[in-house]
Amino acid sequence: MAALLNRDRVEASFARRLEKLNSRHRRELRELMGSPPRLENVPESWWRKVEEEVEQTTLLMLILIFVAASEQHGGPKDLAAARTFAASRASTIARTHRREIERRMKRQTEAWNRRIASKSAQFARRRDRALRRVEDAKNKLRVERAKARTDRVEGTVARAEQVLRDADDKLAKLDKQQAEPIRPSEVRSATIDAIGVDRAVRVATTGTTQAASAGSEFAIQQTVGFSEADTWFTENDERVCPICLPLHGTFRRVWSQRFPDGPPAHSPGSSPIDAPCRCWISYENEKLSRDEKSRFKRILKQAKERGDTTPRFRGSPGDPF
Secondary structure (H helix, E strand, O other), X not given: OOOXXXXXXXXXXXXXHHHHHHHHHHHHHHHHHOOOOOHHHOOHHHHHHHHHHHHHHHHHHHHHHHHHHHHHOOOOOOHHHHHHHHHHHHHHHHHHHHHHHHHHHHHHHHHHHHHHHHHHHHHHHHHHHHHHHHHHHHHHHHHHHHHHHHXXXXXXXXXXXXXXXXXXXXXXXXXXHHHOOOOHHHHHHHHHHHOOHHHHHHHHHHHHHHHHHHHHHHHHHHXXXXXXXXXXXXXOOOOOOOOOHHHOOOEHHHHOOXXXXXXXXXXXXXXXXXXXXXXEEEOHHHHHHHHHHHHHHHHHHHHHHHOOOOOOOOOOOOOOO
């Protein structure tokens, strides 16, 4: 059977829900970090809230996808099984999501802190020079004013006053630059990099694959059963990752040695966020059962045309076919 029906629409809905949540979290994070941005300003309670909200949003979508995949393959609508599967996966995704945000923002704020320290040192040197210019200008102004009282040279005093004003203006500009070492646009860019749309898409892509695969495996196990010929398929395009690429077209007896639960395929220790996967399994026994249903309908039609009310199927005593 093919991959999850309407997968693109389901995956897009999943990503939109996560991005709506991420957008709010980005705004909150910028406000909490303050100016200049410091990660230590963000309380633990906020991180817990982020993890819980991502977990709840992901949990709901995983349950819905698991049930849809199970029903697509003729399996039961088992909410208990869906919830058991989704609970552990949603918790893992939420924890990974939080850790990744913390890791990226920590790296960024450390870079900002180094930049602030460097700018502060430069500022201190430039400010010292500016202060010396102000003091020199004041001293010169006092001298010129003293001369003006004796020699009545007003133009020289005016020039000295202008020099002092220029020195004061330069000092004020330096103070303003020091007050805003990190621009707000830089902070917005950093939070988008840490909690952006691409992250929501990656989580939705692999989350959809996880839930669809689990729901399909559950349904097949409950109905027609597994086969060694169950085949792993990728989307067979340029986006297929190096892990999945060699699995395309392989049977269960091959892929189950590395990935007994089926898609998604991830190397040990990798996270569903970092390795998006769109793979799916075609079930051999499901094909046979559908073929059998089609054959039985043909047999019944032929029997009805002959007036035979007790048709025999292939393999039974007296099978006429």
